[in-house]
Amino acid sequence: MITSPTQIQITSPQKHSRTGDGSIDLVAATSTDFVGLRTDPEALPSSLSGIKSQNFGGAKPASLTAEFQVSNLNMFYGSAQALKNVNLEIYQRQITAIIGPSGCGKSTFLRCFNRMNELIPNTRIEGQILFRAQDLYAPNVDPVAVRKTIGMVFQKPNPFPKSIFDNVAYAAQINNIKGNLKEIVEHALIQAELWGEVKDKLKQSGLALSGGQQQRLCIARALAAQPEVILMDEPCASLDPIATLRIEELVRDLKKEFTIVIVTHNMQQAARLSDYTAMMTITEQEEGKRTGTVIEHGETRHLFTKPRDSRTEDYITGRFG
Amino acid sequence: MNEVELFAAQRRVEQRKRTGEIFEWLALTATIIGLFFLGLLIADTWIRGAGWLDWQFLTSYPSRHPENAGILAALVGSVVLVTLTAIIAFPIGVAAAIYLEEYPAQGWVTRLIQTNIANLAGVPSIVYGLLGLAIFVRSFGLGRSILAGALTMSLLILPIIIISAQESIRAVPSSIRQASLALGATRWQTIWNHVLPMALPGILTGTILALSRALGETAPLITIGALTFIAFLPVGPTWPFVDAQSAFTVLPIQIFNWTSRPQAEFRDLAAAGIIVLLAILLGMNSIAILLRNRLSKRAAY
Numbered sequence: 001m002i003t004s005p006t007q008i009q010i011t012s013p014q015k016h017s018r019t020g021d022g023s024i025d026l027v028a029a030t031s032t033d034f035v036g037l038r039t040d041p042e043a044l045p046s047s048l049s050g051i052k053s054q055n056f057g058g059a060k061p062a063s064l065t066a067e068f069q070v071s072n073l074n075m076f077y078g079s080a081q082a083l084k085n086v087n088l089e090i091y092q093r094q095i096t097a098i099i100g101p102s103g104c105g106k107s108t109f110l111r112c113f114n115r116m117n118e119l120i121p122n123t124r125i126e127g128q129i130l131f132r133a134q135d136l137y138a139p140n141v142d143p144v145a146v147r148k149t150i151g152m153v154f155q156k157p158n159p160f161p162k163s164i165f166d167n168v169a170y171a172a173q174i175n176n177i178k179g180n181l182k183e184i185v186e187h188a189l190i191q192a193e194l195w196g197e198v199k200d201k202l203k204q205s206g207l208a209l210s211g212g213q214q215q216r217l218c219i220a221r222a223l224a225a226q227p228e229v230i231l232m233d234e235p236c237a238s239l240d241p242i243a244t245l246r247i248e249e250l251v252r253d254l255k256k257e258f259t260i261v262i263v264t265h266n267m268q269q270a271a272r273l274s275d276y277t278a279m280m281t282i283t284e285q286e287e288g289k290r291t292g293t294v295i296e297h298g299e300t301r302h303l304f305t306k307p308r309d310s311r312t313e314d315y316i317t318g319r320f321g
Numbered sequence: 322m323n324e325v326e327l328f329a330a331q332r333r334v335e336q337r338k339r340t341g342e343i344f345e346w347l348a349l350t351a352t353i354i355g356l357f358f359l360g361l362l363i364a365d366t367w368i369r370g371a372g373w374l375d376w377q378f379l380t381s382y383p384s385r386h387p388e389n390a391g392i393l394a395a396l397v398g399s400v401v402l403v404t405l406t407a408i409i410a411f412p413i414g415v416a417a418a419i420y421l422e423e424y425p426a427q428g429w430v431t432r433l434i435q436t437n438i439a440n441l442a443g444v445p446s447i448v449y450g451l452l453g454l455a456i457f458v459r460s461f462g463l464g465r466s467i468l469a470g471a472l473t474m475s476l477l478i479l480p481i482i483i484i485s486a487q488e489s490i491r492a493v494p495s496s497i498r499q500a501s502l503a504l505g506a507t508r509w510q511t512i513w514n515h516v517l518p519m520a521l522p523g524i525l526t527g528t529i530l531a532l533s534r535a536l537g538e539t540a541p542l543i544t545i546g547a548l549t550f551i552a553f554l555p556v557g558p559t560w561p562f563v564d565a566q567s568a569f570t571v572l573p574i575q576i577f578n579w580t581s582r583p584q585a586e587f588r589d590l591a592a593a594g595i596i597v598l599l600a601i602l603l604g605m606n607s608i609a610i611l612l613r614n615r616l617s618k619r620a621a622y
Contacts, residue, residue, distance in 0.1 A: 114503065116503060144505055144506070145505070147503055147504065147505045148504070149505075151503065151504070154499065154500065158496040158497060158499070159500075160497060161497075161519065170501075170504070171505075174501075174504065174505065174510050174514075175505050218500070221500075221504065222503075225505055
């Protein structure tokens with residue numbers, strides 16, 4: 001197992017310790033040489049070297065490491081294809097926005113990264129998603145470990161009907177995270193920029209908070225599981241503009257420690273917030289079967305100023321969608 | 322719109338309103354009929370039985386002399402039977418409901434089980450009695466014991482518990498499950514920490530109502546051979562102080578037995594027994610309501 005020491009210290013010092021050696025163990029077995037943090041391109045299994053990531057945004061900047069490499073991803077609900085031939089790289093500690101018209105499969109795509117789709121019966125996936133060179137869908141990878149490592153925030157704030165403290169503590173407890181529970185909760189709430197507002201009422205119900213606070217509580221909860229990546233599925237869709245701005249500021253801060261993938265309907269938000277943007281759209285297959293695919297991906301400032309695909313241009317200028 | 326059309330429209334509106342009023346009266350009448358006869362029954366029972374209700378009635382065994390007869394054996398028998406039934410049926414019913422709701426459906430097998438459970442809830446209770454007689458009394462050799470009775474009753478109310486528990490589990494919003502699973506919780510952690518606590522008020526309500534039904538059942542117990550004249554209690558000398566092998570009787574059987582006696586006094590005794598049975602049923606239903614209110618307040622926080 002090749003674990004590069006530089007890679008281990010991806011977290012800031014005040015972050016709580018993870019698994020002993022700092023590696024991310026997605027697989028329950030201890031002696032898996034196919035698992036863990038690997039940055040060496042040579043260390044990739046030879047079968048993967050043939051796959052060329054179609055990176056619509058041109059060459060990847062030398063300073064960035066790929067967090068996810070999606071290649072030839074197809075996703076099916078029963079016989080209906082929801083995603084077709086998606087190729088994409090997502091970079092470490094960058095904010096990647098996924099935009100596109102309603103029903104183009106943005107959320108479906110996002111849920112492929114933490115294997116939430118397979119909770120729905122009859123879903124099927126083809127192709128590959130590499131997370132730091134580990135295939136997320138390899139047979140020895142446990143989806144529970146994937147979801148611990150790759151956290152998620154949902155469209156509608158969904159705190160548990162428990163106290164603020166218990167909401168955050170639960171994430172740490174189920175994942176057996178070592179350390180003082182109070183400190184872990186406090187740290188997660190500070191990271192989610194909620195601590196100041198709730199520190200005197202940790203015993204109160206999470207449901208008593210305002211919508212924006214509830215969403216930050218959900219972010220704190222996701223952080224308490226000590227993930228590497230945070231997926232956000234339209235996290236501001238049900239919030240007012242001020243609460244939205246607070247979440248955006250928070251996301252910008254979280255970028256220092258986490259890779260963030262955010263689905264949004266709001267193009268201004270994508271433009272304000274993200275470093276990279278992936279544009280998805282619906283393509284009509286034979287007789288009315290509609291599937292989503294990524295048509296353009298690149299640095300946000302390029303994509304919004306000089307879109308190469310006419311459909312992207314139409315969408316961001318508001319001509320459709 | 323000219324004046325003539327406006328008045329025509331108004332007439333039609335009045336007609337519709339009248340139809341609504343007629344229906345309201347019909348519904349009210351139906352309600353009153355139901356309540357009236359229930360009230361009549363309770364009043365009749367109370368007038369006949371209330372005079373016999375005293376400490377002696379509650380603490381005596383049956384007797385050939387009405388003034389000495391009491392309900393102790395049946396009362397304790399009913400309580401022990403319902404308790405045993407709850408201990409057996411609750412965990413099995415809830416576990417089955419969790420399996421059917423929370424673990425991914427295996428297509429037609431699950432549908433078949435589901436359909437059968439719904440049908441079992443409608444099977445006449447005497448059929449369960451025959452089943453209990455064949456399996457628990459004979460095959461398992463439990464004899465005409467209170468344990469055989471409780472097992473039979475468990476079978477009888479299991480479908481009701483499963484269906485009500487399934488409904489409560491289904492009512493837990495899926496966003497809660499997703500939130501928990503997305504944090505890296507296993508399915509069981511999600512069920513134990515979120516789904517069950519939120520579904521518990523509904524599950525308990527359903528279970529208590531099912532147990533109320535078990536309390537009132539007579540036919541299956543007569544089938545498996547509950548006795549009608551018992552002068553001892555199904556209790557043992559050591560913890561848990563219940564002799565599950567003991568012969569037994571229950572309130573409805575005792576009441577039935579008294580109503581078939583020729584002397585008028587025994588019919589009054591039966592009325593007194595009915596009052597005791599109703600009191601227990603009302604008590605159990607009140608507990609169900611209280612539990613539901615308290616727990617759902619806690620679940621909603």
